[in-house]
Amino acid sequence: MSKLNLEARMTIQTLVRQQLAQREIARLLGVTEGAVRYQIRRMTEGKVDGRSNQPMRADAVGEAIAHWREQNADAPLNLCALHDWLVSEHDYRGSLRSVQRYWRRAFPAPALRARRRVETPPGAQAQVDWAHFPRVIVGGERTDLLALHMVLSHSRHEAVIWSLGKDQLAWLDCHTQAFQRLGGVTATVRVDNEKTAVVRGAGAWGTINTSYRRYAAVMRFHVDACAPRQPQAKGKVERQVRAQRQRADPSALCWTDLGELQAWSDEQCERASRRRRCPITGQSVWDSWQDERRLLTPLPETLPEPFDLVHTRRVGMDGLVNFEARQYSVPFAYIARAVEVRGCARTVQILANNAIIASHPRHTAARLVIDPRHYDGLPTDRVVPPPPLGRMGRRLQELAEEPVVHRSIDLYARLLEVAR
Numbered sequence: 001m002s003k004l005n006l007e008a009r010m011t012i013q014t015l016v017r018q019q020l021a022q023r024e025i026a027r028l029l030g031v032t033e034g035a036v037r038y039q040i041r042r043m044t045e046g047k048v049d050g051r052s053n054q055p056m057r058a059d060a061v062g063e064a065i066a067h068w069r070e071q072n073a074d075a076p077l078n079l080c081a082l083h084d085w086l087v088s089e090h091d092y093r094g095s096l097r098s099v100q101r102y103w104r105r106a107f108p109a110p111a112l113r114a115r116r117r118v119e120t121p122p123g124a125q126a127q128v129d130w131a132h133f134p135r136v137i138v139g140g141e142r143t144d145l146l147a148l149h150m151v152l153s154h155s156r157h158e159a160v161i162w163s164l165g166k167d168q169l170a171w172l173d174c175h176t177q178a179f180q181r182l183g184g185v186t187a188t189v190r191v192d193n194e195k196t197a198v199v200r201g202a203g204a205w206g207t208i209n210t211s212y213r214r215y216a217a218v219m220r221f222h223v224d225a226c227a228p229r230q231p232q233a234k235g236k237v238e239r240q241v242r243a244q245r246q247r248a249d250p251s252a253l254c255w256t257d258l259g260e261l262q263a264w265s266d267e268q269c270e271r272a273s274r275r276r277r278c279p280i281t282g283q284s285v286w287d288s289w290q291d292e293r294r295l296l297t298p299l300p301e302t303l304p305e306p307f308d309l310v311h312t313r314r315v316g317m318d319g320l321v322n323f324e325a326r327q328y329s330v331p332f333a334y335i336a337r338a339v340e341v342r343g344c345a346r347t348v349q350i351l352a353n354n355a356i357i358a359s360h361p362r363h364t365a366a367r368l369v370i371d372p373r374h375y376d377g378l379p380t381d382r383v384v385p386p387p388p389l390g391r392m393g394r395r396l397q398e399l400a401e402e403p404v405v406h407r408s409i410d411l412y413a414r415l416l417e418v419a420r
Contacts, residue, residue, distance in 0.1 A: 058102035123295030127237035150178035157289035168308035171196040184296025309343035
């Protein structure tokens with residue numbers, strides 16, 4: 001070694017404190033004993049390298065560098081761009097290395113911030129994230145698939161749900177399937193800032209998606225959105241996504257349909273849970289999950305159907321609510337009350353007090369969707385039912401409900417008789 005670098009000098013200092021002989025230090029570092037004695041003498045006298053006190057060439061453009069730093073405070077640091085700017089705008093003749101040395105001395109790196117390691121108690125948190133698997137062969141065709149990972153933060157047990165998309169309906173449906181496999185619902189669910197979870201902003205100051213917020217209220221959990229650009233905030237699910245790509249990547253096999261892939265994935269998750277060890281309990285992840293699942297919130301008796309749109313509407317005096325440029329009927333007892341309207345995959349559900357009071361087909365050609373049974377029934381303390389249908393109305397209703405091929409001439413004759 002012709003020249004001792006900083007690491008070697010620090011090694012000499014450490015070995016001297018450990019009272020190692022100078023000859024042994026020289027042998028370990030591959031230098032002469034004289035070089036070791038010289039470095040020990042300099043450290044004892046407190047001398048420093050004289051080159052550190054020499055002026056730098058970039059000192060002449062120090063004000064320009066400070067101005068550039070202020071103008072680019074919000075952009076990623078790029079000293080190559082700074083050097084090019086100095087050469088073109090200030091005719092700087094120094095090298096990029098000289099700019100780097102000046103920057104380190106003038107603007108030292110900020111102090112490191114330690115990370116707090118927090119382990120959540122059982123049943124407190126689940127972490128959720130998507131994983132993308134392109135060109136998986138399903139049904140003889142290459143398909144881009146998505147896997148939603150939900151990991152219990154305490155036991156590390158996970159559920160993986162496969163989906164063809166990541167829209168709002170898929171987001172909620174995958175949540176429901178994951179909760180079913182985990183055996184309950186955690187108090188909080190930590191999510192990334194997907195638009196299906198956070199519509200504006202990010203983290204604690206973001207605006208939670210209306211559909212997701214309502215779904216969380218029904219399933220009884222709190223949405224905990226991560227701070228932006230902080231993947232370590234949900235490191236447990238990030239680690240499981242990485243592990244899946246290594247041990248259970250479906251791209252190497254061919255699948256008949258998503259059902260077959262889902263069954264295989266469930267089996268892989270169980271095997272991994274029985275094999276892995278939970279760092280908190282020291283038991284297997286599977287055994288730790290058995291203890292944790294008793295502390296999870298039980299699933300609702302009736303699981304909510306996934307919905308991508310939810311609104312609060314007031315029922316009109318005619319028993320109708322407006323939704324998606326259509327009007328839907330509800331039981332007359334809810335007139336003048338606020339109800340919740342959900343747009344599901346195939347139906348429009350209308351709820352009051354978290355109970356479904358009406359359900360209609362969604363996206364129909366008709367703009368007025370009415371169930372006549374909603375206008376029948378006994379009066380309540382606040383609403384009296386509408387007058388019953390007369391003879392003509394009942395006949396018209398019977399005629400409308402009768403299939404056209406079965407309508408007889410006698411039916412029309414009876415209808416004409418009523419009209420007289």
